[in-house]
Amino acid sequence: ADRDPNLCYFLTCSLESRKEYKAVVSTQSTGVGGSAGQGILQSTTARLAVAQAFIDAADGRIAVIIHAGGVNYQDTLSLCENLSAMDGVDGIMLSSPMFYPYFTYTGLLEFLCDAGAACNGKPVLYYHFPSLTRLKYDVVELMKSLKRRLSNFVGLKYTANDESVYKKLVKQNLKIFLGFPNMTVVGAQTQGDQVSLITGPTNFVNGVMVRIVDLVLNGDVRKAKVIQNDLDSFMQAIVVDQELMSAMTHVMNFVGLPMGPPAKPLSDLTDTQKRILKGNLYKVASEGRYMDMLDRYEAPSETSSTFTSYLLMGTCAYLLYNIISKKINW
Numbered sequence: 001a002d003r004d005p006n007l008c009y010f011l012t013c014s015l016e017s018r019k020e021y022k023a024v025v026s027t028q029s030t031g032v033g034g035s036a037g038q039g040i041l042q043s044t045t046a047r048l049a050v051a052q053a054f055i056d057a058a059d060g061r062i063a064v065i066i067h068a069g070g071v072n073y074q075d076t077l078s079l080c081e082n083l084s085a086m087d088g089v090d091g092i093m094l095s096s097p098m099f100y101p102y103f104t105y106t107g108l109l110e111f112l113c114d115a116g117a118a119c120n121g122k123p124v125l126y127y128h129f130p131s132l133t134r135l136k137y138d139v140v141e142l143m144k145s146l147k148r149r150l151s152n153f154v155g156l157k158y159t160a161n162d163e164s165v166y167k168k169l170v171k172q173n174l175k176i177f178l179g180f181p182n183m184t185v186v187g188a189q190t191q192g193d194q195v196s197l198i199t200g201p202t203n204f205v206n207g208v209m210v211r212i213v214d215l216v217l218n219g220d221v222r223k224a225k226v227i228q229n230d231l232d233s234f235m236q237a238i239v240v241d242q243e244l245m246s247a248m249t250h251v252m253n254f255v256g257l258p259m260g261p262p263a264k265p266l267s268d269l270t271d272t273q274k275r276i277l278k279g280n281l282y283k284v285a286s287e288g289r290y291m292d293m294l295d296r297y298e299a300p301s302e303t304s305s306t307f308t309s310y311l312l313m314g315t316c317a318y319l320l321y322n323i324i325s326k327k328i329n330w
Contacts, residue, residue: 033067036200040070041263044079055088069095080118092119095127105137109145116150124152129159140168184209185228188216203252237280
């Protein structure tokens, strides 16, 4: 970060930044520079530097998939060409340009085919995120067209909530990564042990998503749905004034993964917003449902210790309330 002010070290799933991740056995791939990684806000030079950092940290232990989508057509093609020449890049992900959501379906298809060809045979995935790109098109038909036109096209990251569309995509025999944690139960029910997720929150709730999948696979869908509801509530609790990316940065600080500020023009949380976030975390802790929701890391930072204090305070408050109201029988 000191070398390049545009290089935001929001390193989603960086193996180098953790010592012993309790759910690491479930981590088989990492998505770099996506929406949580804020790659689209970085220079091409910075994005290549981040890609190399991930490749070095992964050291061949997991697959590394780099997001190369952007607003500028030539920059996207250049990034794809450079990434395709890097050893350790296992796949390249492409989103549609996000500034002009007005081009036609044909225009989008041609853009993806051109960028995919620039990947020089590296596996290509499409990043479907309609709430961010604001594009309205039939993604099922788009995937069929890409399969016909692009020999190295292998699948997509599906960051949407439409279960019927998701199930149609599964039938196309594509590699699918789910981008929303609230689709974990549906994913496990639909794809079984083939379900995969790449999403920013996997940095701190990967363990609970693995637990949900395990419960579904073992036939306990009811309990899986209960935990899924808790996870959905937890995710809502960390969003402060719609500043999801900045809030996730601070939650990662709390669990022992020190992160830099968001990439400009995204703004860091204000002091007031930070207090609201801590208050939200205090609240969910005091309700007694989220005590083991967050993944923990070795050698926690000072901010991580602060968060542990909030959890303990929440537990004490929860117990004290129940003692006073005679809800606990000693």
